Amino acid sequence: MADEAAGPTPPEPARPLDARERDALAEIEASTRQEDPEWSALLAGESTFRPSSRRTAARIRNLAIQVAVVAVLAVVLMPSAWVGGLLVAVVMIGPVGAALWAMRRGVL
Numbered sequence: 001m002a003d004e005a006a007g008p009t010p011p012e013p014a015r016p017l018d019a020r021e022r023d024a025l026a027e028i029e030a031s032t033r034q035e036d037p038e039w040s041a042l043l044a045g046e047s048t049f050r051p052s053s054r055r056t057a058a059r060i061r062n063l064a065i066q067v068a069v070v071a072v073l074a075v076v077l078m079p080s081a082w083v084g085g086l087l088v089a090v091v092m093i094g095p096v097g098a099a100l101w102a103m104r105r106g107v108l
Contacts, residue, residue: 056107059102059107063095063098064095067090067091067094067095070090070094071087071090071091074086074087074090075087
């Protein structure tokens with residue numbers, strides 16, 4: 001019980017790479033840079049990747065389609081007393097919230 005109160009044991013320090021392992025790692029890095037320089041730059045933190053406007057437009061289009069599908073399903077499946085409230089919530093609040101969320105994340 002005294003061991004449990006002391007907490008977990010710290011991990012052992014990492015063993016440094018020997019010369020053979022460093023050479024193998026350097027060879028893998030060089031091969032990766034040659035095969036896919038964009039991926040290599042992204043992994044190294046040298047890339048300034050931004051989503052293209054096409055990708056952003058596709059997301060907005062998908063959001064609009066989803067809102068339309070939910071609205072149509074609400075009209076078809078719900079009793080008439082619920083349809084008005086749900087349509088107001090979906091049509092007014094949903095897209096506004098999604099747009100605010102997208103602007104915060106830098107998508108829009």
